[in-house]
Amino acid sequence: MIYLDHAATSWPKLPEVLQAMTGFLERAGGNPGRSGHRLSIDAGRIVYETRELLAQLLGAPDPLRVVLTPNVTYALNIAMLGLLNPVTDRVVTTGIEHNSVMRPLRALEAQGLELVVVPCGPDGQLDMEAMQEALLPGARLVVASHASNVMGTLLPVGEIAELAHAVGALLLVDAAQTAGVIPIDAPALGIDLLAFTGHKGLLGPPGTGGLIIAPELDPSVIRPILSGGTGSRSEEERQPEMLPDRLEFGTGNGPGVAGLGAGVQHLLDYGVDAVRAHECALTQRMLDGLGKIPSVTMYGPLDVERRTATVSLRIEGHSVSEVGWRLDEDFGVLSRVGLHCAPAAHRTLGTFPEGTVRLAAGLSNTEADIDVAIGAIREIASA
Numbered sequence: 001m002i003y004l005d006h007a008a009t010s011w012p013k014l015p016e017v018l019q020a021m022t023g024f025l026e027r028a029g030g031n032p033g034r035s036g037h038r039l040s041i042d043a044g045r046i047v048y049e050t051r052e053l054l055a056q057l058l059g060a061p062d063p064l065r066v067v068l069t070p071n072v073t074y075a076l077n078i079a080m081l082g083l084l085n086p087v088t089d090r091v092v093t094t095g096i097e098h099n100s101v102m103r104p105l106r107a108l109e110a111q112g113l114e115l116v117v118v119p120c121g122p123d124g125q126l127d128m129e130a131m132q133e134a135l136l137p138g139a140r141l142v143v144a145s146h147a148s149n150v151m152g153t154l155l156p157v158g159e160i161a162e163l164a165h166a167v168g169a170l171l172l173v174d175a176a177q178t179a180g181v182i183p184i185d186a187p188a189l190g191i192d193l194l195a196f197t198g199h200k201g202l203l204g205p206p207g208t209g210g211l212i213i214a215p216e217l218d219p220s221v222i223r224p225i226l227s228g229g230t231g232s233r234s235e236e237e238r239q240p241e242m243l244p245d246r247l248e249f250g251t252g253n254g255p256g257v258a259g260l261g262a263g264v265q266h267l268l269d270y271g272v273d274a275v276r277a278h279e280c281a282l283t284q285r286m287l288d289g290l291g292k293i294p295s296v297t298m299y300g301p302l303d304v305e306r307r308t309a310t311v312s313l314r315i316e317g318h319s320v321s322e323v324g325w326r327l328d329e330d331f332g333v334l335s336r337v338g339l340h341c342a343p344a345a346h347r348t349l350g351t352f353p354e355g356t357v358r359l360a361a362g363l364s365n366t367e368a369d370i371d372v373a374i375g376a377i378r379e380i381a382s383a
């Protein structure tokens with residue numbers, strides 16, 4: 001079996017990730033921050049260490065500004081719903097966003113938010129002139145993916161940050177597709193809020209993710225969208241002011257956070273630069289091989305420096321569901337087909353409503369895997 005669905009979730013999980021998860025339950029099963037006994041203290045230490053590792057990997061100067069959430073969807077909602085006033089605010093976003101960005105924004109738009117969606121070109125590249133025009137003074141927030149989950153296109157988040165800051169807007173980046181696979185230094189890029197998920201490039205388990213809040217951003221501007229127990233300031237019936245407690249509600253996913261810490265430690269040891277080099281080599285091989293099959297249309301930039309390893313394609317004369325089914329049944333190649341939770345991106349590409357076949361290589365794949373996938377697509381295309 002060849003797993004090429006790393007854009008959905010990375011697999012297989014590393015042995016050290018599994019060990020960290022079972023180890024948490026077996027040896028540190030207390031509730032972090034709630035009790036004073038050794039099991040609670042051990043659990044709290046593991047959670048704090050994961051914050052430190054994430055801060056190191058993503059360039060956050062303060063581990064307490066790493067808010068842990070169940071996934072990037074929660075992180076994005078905490079940031080957008082907490083920050084925005086739908087009656088007064090204007091938000092700018094892009095034409096390739098995932099529903100984790102678009103659905104909360106459309107819901108806020110229905111309450112009065114002014115929403116501007118800046119178009120992207122046919123390969124997903126953002127129209128920076130249109131972005132500049134959309135960023136009139138008064139915009140409150142720009143929300144942008146770091147990379148598309150449909151065709152891998154990278155957006156220039158550093159340049160977007162400059163444009164946003166020039167008019168006093170904040171930048172929220174959805175790094176679901178890039179954290180762990182592209183080096184990210186959030187302060188250097190000028191990212192005010194960095195939302196990430198733990199189960200993709202960060203190599204952790206499902207049910208993990210987070211939001212990194214820049215040191216310059218006053219956390220009191222983000223209203224907590226939920227409230228409840230934190231283990232801190234128990235005498236108060238209001239949500240604590242300080243981070244991360246202000247934006248973490250109830251008992252977290254201790255085993256998941258322990259597994260995420262092990263995944264991030266692996267990335268720090270291996271090096272995100274090395275991950276990127278590996279994935280660029282696999283992507284180049286995939287693009288070269290698929291490019292030789294006449295009935296295949298590929299989407300996204302052909303320059304691997306401008307994209308991730310996520311490759312979307314269609315084969316003339318074959319529905320995407322047939323291709324996905326045959327890849328799995330006949331060749332053991334696991335892909336994803338359809339709209340990938342990002343209808344806006346497909347409208348941009350012109351692949352709405354059928355969608356695409358998505359082949360997304362990751363750290364665990366080899367050149368031989370890519371060759372099998374190319375051979376399988378060639379054979380399906382020739383039938």
Ligand SMILES: Cc1ncc(COP(=O)(O)O)c(C=O)c1O
Binds near residue numbers: 100147176197
């Ligand atoms: C760009 C992007 N944003 C958001 C998400 C949502 O991720 P999660 O389901 O982990 O919240 C995904 C993953 O599918 C994604 O690729």
